Amino acid sequence: MRNHRTHHLVWLLYLAPALIMYSLFMAYPLLDSLRLSFFTGNNPATRVYVGFGNFEKLFTDPQISQRYWSAFFNTWVFFLIHLVVQNGLGILFAVMLTFDTMKARHVYQTIIFIPTTFAVLITGYLWKLMLNPVWSGDFFVSIGLPFLRHPWLGDTKTALIAVSLVSCWQWLGIPTMMFVAALRNISVELLEAALLEGAGNCKTFFLIKLPLIKPVVGIIAVLTFVNNFNAFDIVFAMTNVNGAPEYATDLIGTLFYRYGIAGQHPIGIPDAGLGSAIAVITLLLLLCVVIPTLKKTQKGGA
């Protein structure tokens, strides 16, 4: 019996370092953000309880609510572009890369994944230069593509789309490789049987491959959602933390940074309560989307 108890303690010792670090620097700050969203003031000692005051301010203050809904809407556009373009191309490339007689697939895979190893900041600065019409405009005209000469990042109509597409360019490698790994797990016999039955590439894909990789599709959709709902770096690099021009590229991530951490220009005093309220709503939204998606796609899967 005694031996059994020491046995428990030994295993707890192995778990301790991870449990302590994870609880202290992830679980606790996350849960405490819930509490902070009901308080106002930046100093822990003089903090005042305000109930739902921060949420009220977020949704009723004319200026703040306008900013919030604009960032909220932009974030959805940003996410949907990723969902369609990034994951659509990802699955297309993955199918091409897993044809059994495809040549040079390692070369393609290596290249597709390169941008993913770059910092978003570097990608952002680089594309900011390339999309600058003063710099590249004459070149586009000279090769007969004058429509490319456009202030993509300065025009409120195109800025968000341009930023989203650059971000897709960067992250495409991840869904592609996940789909490749998933498609490789499909048994060869099954695909041969389909071939014998006379199913073409399209039919094989929609009737056999896609249903079999459903769990991975679900995970990728969830990852895309989670990552894009806290995207920040790409806007910071390509436009700025104000989501220029005219807040056209303002995302929840940049809004959270301005209100909760850096302080809104020109006053520059952060509002921890309001920031926490934004964080809490984002967290709830993530949970509302992530849990049902995983439940729906992971049944009997992974």
Next chain:
Amino acid sequence: MQASLKRANKHIVSHIVLVTWSLIVLFPLWTLVINSFKTRLTIYDNPFWIPKTWNFSNYQTVIRDGDFLTYFKNSFIVVSASLLLVTFFASLAAYALARYKNRFAQACYFFFIAGMMVPIKIASIKLLELIRALGLLNTIWALPPIYVAMGLPVGIFILTAFIKDLPEELYEAALIDGSSSWNIYRQIVLPLVRPALASTAIYNLIPFWNDLWFPLIFINEEKEKTLLLGVTRLFGQYQTDWSRVLAVLTLSAIPVLLLYLAMSSQFIKGVTSGSVKG
């Protein structure tokens, strides 16, 4: 014969698509590198072609500036320390979770795994307070605790699955020999899970090295800045001279890029191992 010919033709379409995308990927990189060898003014003629005269002074200036090397060193220290701790702590916990099967272990496992789906950035306001209270604000040591917490869920996910797959006989033989659980971990488990340790480290390398958010909110002190935070400063400082900015960007991108090119298959395996087994 005809059927296989038809299939080969279909691959031609695939090759065209993939070559096009490869060009879309490589073209910006080409632009980045060749323009970093121009000057403030020559960067405006023939933006996408090689310079008439190669100019190396951008690189000399950036490296001589001194700050760049400090930033690089800071990033290197932060990332190595974080990776070491993450792989060590995650392997200890995964060993316990794989070997010790009861409700508590099960609950711990789910507690850790939940962290894979929650972005830690959301907790930044509280983290800022916590780091300030610990006296770590404005030092590079503000970063490793957070990176470790951020990397543990995936590490535990990868390593627990791997350790569970080890054959039971290994432990039985060791237990008969009278080995303690620590010796089993050190002499048997650790050497066998090396591929999973590598996957954990690689999976976390990119988000740690490329993180801008936490340095941005924690560090204001010039000497303590990480590489990317330093790049934002140099960007502001050199903004009127894009050729120099591009030299900074090239130098910052090269370390991970070289590492990736040297071991691309491990990289890809590491990054996808967070969600797909195999």
